[in-house]
Amino acid sequence: MKQWIESLLALQKVDMRIINLHLRLKMIPAEIKKLEEKKSNTETNLSETKSSMQKTGLDIKHAESVIAEINTKIEQLQQQSSLIKKNTEYKAMLSQIETQKEKISEQETIMLTLFDKDEENKEKYKEITKEFEAEKSEISEEIAELNELSSEVNAEIQQLIDSRPPLEARVDSAVLTQYKRLIKAKKAPLAKINSTGICSNCHLKITPQTMTETKKEAVVYCDNCSCLLYLEK
Ligand SMILES: [Zn+2]
Numbered sequence: 001m002k003q004w005i006e007s008l009l010a011l012q013k014v015d016m017r018i019i020n021l022h023l024r025l026k027m028i029p030a031e032i033k034k035l036e037e038k039k040s041n042t043e044t045n046l047s048e049t050k051s052s053m054q055k056t057g058l059d060i061k062h063a064e065s066v067i068a069e070i071n072t073k074i075e076q077l078q079q080q081s082s083l084i085k086k087n088t089e090y091k092a093m094l095s096q097i098e099t100q101k102e103k104i105s106e107q108e109t110i111m112l113t114l115f116d117k118d119e120e121n122k123e124k125y126k127e128i129t130k131e132f133e134a135e136k137s138e139i140s141e142e143i144a145e146l147n148e149l150s151s152e153v154n155a156e157i158q159q160l161i162d163s164r165p166p167l168e169a170r171v172d173s174a175v176l177t178q179y180k181r182l183i184k185a186k187k188a189p190l191a192k193i194n195s196t197g198i199c200s201n202c203h204l205k206i207t208p209q210t211m212t213e214t215k216k217e218a219v220v221y222c223d224n225c226s227c228l229l230y231l232e233k
Pocket of ligand 1: 003120199200201202203204222223224225227
């Protein structure tokens, strides 16, 4: 194999690795963001459950004070009723007491619902707290790993970039210019030609004349996709 092909293949290996590493690097910020969002969603869920828990607590206290007020009122009505002489007035008073007792019953039904809700909230809060604690350290670890990966990838890219000049120096400048033009499309600039004359990049058949040139290992381009061609051995 002629030296220009060997050198360009070595350069292409380096450049394709750099391209892939850049792609990997590009994905990292979104991966970190996703992890941070997951953590913040759990945090929001936790604080919403806490607020709901506090609100239910206040609602229970309110219902309790309403019941206490009504009980005081009933006591007052009962005291007043003992002083009443007229039967009709006494009956009216009893009816008022009955109405107040119904109100208590309503409040008690409300309280039962609130107790259920309180129970539910407490259970949910416990669960989310557990989930959050486990998730917190796990996510921090994953983010640290991604940051570490990012520095490793950057270091490797730098090493690869540093290894390029000696490889470039071995290639004719006109060929190198064409190579650089092709690599800008972020795909391999060199394509293999098999014995039947099919280009490994575009999968189309090259002309017999191009095939003859390729066999001579001359600098030649695919008729269809303009890749630099070399013969598969
Ligand atoms: Zn081609």
